[in-house]
Amino acid sequence: MRPALRLLLAAALVLLAPAARAADPSGEIVLLAYPGAFQDNYTKAVIEPFTAKYPGVKVIYAAGGNSAQMLGQLRAQKASPQVDVAIMDFSLSRVGNAEGLFAPLDRKEIPNLADVFDEARMGSAAAGEWGPGITFDHLVLLYGEGVKPAPLGIKDLMNPANKGSIVFSPAPNVIGTSVQILTAKYLGSDYKAPIDPVIDALKKIAANVQTWQATPDNYTMIINGAAGIGVGWNARAQFYADKSGGKVKSTVMTEGSVLDMDTINLVAGARNPAAAKAFIDFALGAEPQVKLAHMMYYGPTNRKAVLPPELLERTSSAPATLARMVPVDWGYVASVLDQWSGRWRREVIPAQ
Template sequence: MSMRHWAAAAAAAVLLAGCAGPSAATSDPATPEAPTESTTLTVITHDSFALSKEALATFKAETGYDVSYVAPGDVGTVVNQLILTKDAPLGDVVFGIDNTFAGRAVSAGILSPYTSADLPEGADAYAADDTHSLTPIDYGDVCLNADTAWFEAKGLAVPQTLDDLLKPEYANLLVVENPASSSPGMAFLAATVGAKGADGYLDYWKALKANGVKVVKGWTEAYTVQFSGSSGKGAYPLVVSYSSSPAYEHGTQALTQTCFRQVEYAGVLAGAQNEVGARKFIDFLLSAEVQAEIPEQMYMDPVDSSVELPADWKKYAAVVDHPIEVSAADLGANREAWIKAWTATVIG
């Protein structure tokens, strides 16, 4: 958010076995179709989803559902799989689609609208759009993180801005995530678009590539394996992570001039066999119990602003007052073109 805890990723066979077929429910064509419900509920998440066993047990006990959690990978993998299996949905509800992937998910028609009565006051400010297909659950600022001990040992100042990364003294020090497969990677790409403009971000990336940036598939490899400031003790003292990361990896700092605000959502999957349960799960994620767990379990800020944040979070997590901005409309309209151009420029 090591930083994030992970739910155990399900094996491919389990993923396929959990596929939810079309609902058998029927209704009078002249009346609205009632939401489907079954005794099972399949929750699709990214691999950084984590809540306490107690909270998950409470949801299961209160609903009586046999609940399965399937985590096929990072959010990019999740969205890709949900689109590919649109006609035979993998589950009933999804958590973890973020604002960089929201437009793609909504336009693909994989979600059903739902507005929760439990949405905290002010949380609608994080809405992805006006379709009500995605409910905001948490948010976090994706920022460059630095291993301060590494820089102190080298007698080198910690870079502060995106432009600093292009200086010769910071060559071969940065690891980033691929935006095609990683939500933090896409958030950082969006930050460069917001800072350099649609006409200038590729030139920035060309210069970053020339200065030795390393690209890996996702956050787990970047932060826990390649980053020198984490338990993996890798070779790179700069990494794309979160403003909250220093609360859990002391001796690191977030560079607040490089941040992009990421919002994570939950949504009912179109064609769900348990639409009632999917809605209940979204309400559960907005409950006071779960919102209070989010900072320490998933290392994000809850959308419920009344939640008291952990002491270490208050002490070490960076406060980002002015994140780099790209509108949801621009993200939805251009993300695929940006990724394609980035891939051609950086990966080749």
């Protein structure tokens, strides 16, 4: 190559390099998501690889409690958002979408949206689609290794012999909402039917509840022997079973289970939307989802994420597990959730 041409190419590369770097996202984003084990593992599986790819972005993890608490925080900040991206349960992110707390996503800006399973999509909006699921999970019955006989379903939650030993979160938390749906099935009724008989049954469960707000969580209370039975999620149950050497066990209830997912959402009015969109796209990618599945047993929502068979069987994506999911019209649930939650506050929780 002639010296003059070599110098010309070198000069072009020098000019292009800053332009390429300038195109990368930069600045600071605040991620609102779950505390505890989720925060620890999500940081390792997603945030650290993201910041390694985009060193110009700083991700501040804001531990927000459960989804209902995070929704309340976002409502309080609506006029002046302090959060860029929020991860929460899809039953409550629907509420956030309807209230204008979240902004729709454009596939041109979030390429990995194209690879998300249809089951993880949250519907379209005028400017794109709502924040999709990033994890699949399902409801399970939790119990300690010393609980004999092992509980199987709603009947055991109602059993007076278990008084003072049960822990789980009430509605509007999706755990309590799902327990209500499965209680309706136990009674042989449709969860869309008048709920008076279901409320009566939930009062019997409430009489056995030790606490509705397990500290630090349902799984740890069972591991420590502070509670005997709980209701929670498969991914965390599998994670804590490994961590505790099998002190907490889990099973799909006799009545079946409810499929759940956490969604990732762009906050409307986010202070750094460019970096927020880059983070959302990265989180939806196959590689970080596979890594999170290995660490916490969440089922990936990216169809290109492939898990080894032994890992797949412990996630919500296992075919045998999916076959036991109870179909739920979450649009309907969202429309009556305030009504259901009011009945829990006035009648179910006080029956403890």
